[in-house]
Amino acid sequence: MSKATRLTVLEQQLGHTFSDAQLLRQALTHRSYAANHYERLEFLGDGVLNCGIARCLYDQFTHIKEGELSRIRAHLVKQDTLVLIAQDLNVSNYVLLGEGELKSGGLNRPSILADVVEAMIGAIFLDAGFDAAQAVVAQLYAPLLKTIDPSNAGKDAKTQLQERLQGQKLPVPKYTIIDIQGAAHEQLFTVSCIIDALHIKTQGEGSTRRLAEQHAAHLAMTLLDNAGKQHPSKRG
Amino acid sequence: MSKATRLTVLEQQLGHTFSDAQLLRQALTHRSYAANHYERLEFLGDGVLNCGIARCLYDQFTHIKEGELSRIRAHLVKQDTLVLIAQDLNVSNYVLLGEGELKSGGLNRPSILADVVEAMIGAIFLDAGFDAAQAVVAQLYAPLLKTIDPSNAGKDAKTQLQERLQGQKLPVPKYTIIDIQGAAHEQLFTVSCIIDALHIKTQGEGSTRRLAEQHAAHLAMTLLDNAGKQHPSKRG
Incomplete structure (x- = not known):
């Protein structure tokens, strides 16, 4: 291209x-x-x-x-x-x-x-x-x-996702490192976030494990939101 | 009114x-x-x-x-x-x-x-x-x-005024408290800033002596700028 x-x-x-x-x-x-x-x-x-x-x-x-x-x-x-x-x-x-x-x-x-x-x-x-x-x-x-829930704002994506799942009486998501590329100080981490009960799996990337987990949690929340939009009857 | x-x-x-x-x-x-x-x-x-x-x-x-x-x-x-x-x-x-x-x-x-x-x-x-x-x-x-002179920015009005006068080989301005009103912790200071050589006198107000002096210096610089605009031939 x-x-x-x-x-x-x-x-x-x-x-x-x-x-x-x-x-x-x-x-x-x-x-x-x-x-x-x-x-x-x-x-x-x-x-x-x-x-x-x-x-x-x-x-x-x-x-x-x-x-x-x-x-x-x-x-x-x-x-x-x-x-x-x-x-x-x-x-x-x-x-x-x-x-x-x-x-x-x-x-x-x-x-x-x-x-x-x-x-x-x-x-x-x-x-x-x-x-x-x-x-x-x-x-x-x-x-x-x-x-954004004003009472949540300021909380990072992992915390928000966890609290959201707990609010639905679901287990916390599982984060797993699935890839690390590059030499020390130049690494790119890939981490998966799996929510078994909802059949959700995302992969986040970042220069640290923490950032990759936040990215994966952010993507999982986006999926949750979109699922809510596509099946509004399941909401609430 | x-x-x-x-x-x-x-x-x-x-x-x-x-x-x-x-x-x-x-x-x-x-x-x-x-x-x-x-x-x-x-x-x-x-x-x-x-x-x-x-x-x-x-x-x-x-x-x-x-x-x-x-x-x-x-x-x-x-x-x-x-x-x-x-x-x-x-x-x-x-x-x-x-x-x-x-x-x-x-x-x-x-x-x-x-x-x-x-x-x-x-x-x-x-x-x-x-x-x-x-x-x-x-x-x-x-x-x-x-x-704003990029090399001056961040300097307060008093410092800028002083440096400007020194650049013209003029003496530093004189600051005098001419009024204090109100009880402790609610005071309003009035301070004059006098530049004899340029026949400039301004009065600044503020809740502290320092703020009143800054205000007076700021007004003096505004006068200097306006004088420069009205008599461009006298400039630099």
Whole structure:
């Protein structure tokens, strides 16, 4: 697949087609690869993301106080959460890294994945304005926003999944490492999350066992949500 | 002057006329005064302000790196700076406080003044969208943004003023407390800043001597800038 075609796939996932395709390319460029890299876009995107998430939460939770809203927002914009979004978008397929960074496992480094998500949001803001960027933020975060229970927010995906299963009197999920690739300090863990009672099995990836488990738990919750949507009669 | 007329003055200073005047009223309402208070708007406005300032800095400083941009933004959105903006807008004339807060000096409390500025920005965002809020942020911060020298950013107003005068081989300004009102812990300091060589005298107010001096220094720098604009031939 050509590079241009691949970026079209990413644009489809983002739900935004760039007028200035160079902005997307810059958002994907690490400073080890070229001088026109993503760091200034990341600075801008961090602000746009914070504001976009604030608006989503303000609209969704009309009776929650400021302190609680701030706590939920902090959870949604922190690096671990941005890494989940990056994984949903397969960001590591698109990032442009210098050779040294590539060899030292930069494609799976949480800080790079999170920064690129912010940089892409900044790039959309420059390309088409705040409302376009806000729409992309709302879409990227829709699965996470849907599962926010204010009393749960701030809890990580594994904790939320466990509590959700316990609420249905189901046993806790089983996490198993099924693959480790790369040398020390550059490892990529693959972990499965199995919920026997619901016939759910997901696989998460991450640069640590903890991150891979969180990713697998996040995917399991997405499956649970979609199952709920497809069979609404089974809900409640 | 009626309350409605007074809010019109504030709207003129903000450069925004509200479609929904209730939003402005809410942004000015402390929780000690009414249940429909400013705290959720402040949460929203914090995000809008961060994003708006990020955009201003991104556009103004096209060659500054992300770390430096973040440092400048942190300086511009911190409480001390928001208090200066609140003082420019005479926010304490409009804030609605409960009786207890009023008696304990709430009208000059830096946290309240800063929160109200953020809440008003959040209210404009809800009233008319991001671009309208961004325009107000750019206008409120124009005097500060104009004086930002990246090597100075992060320095407080007194330090900047002093360095500026030293750069012109002029003596340092003189700060004098000219008034203290209120009982302990509720005091309002008035401090003058005098630059003899330039025939400049300003008066700053604040809940501490330090804040009042910063305010006076900020006003002195604004005068210096305006003098430079009116007599461009005298510049550099």
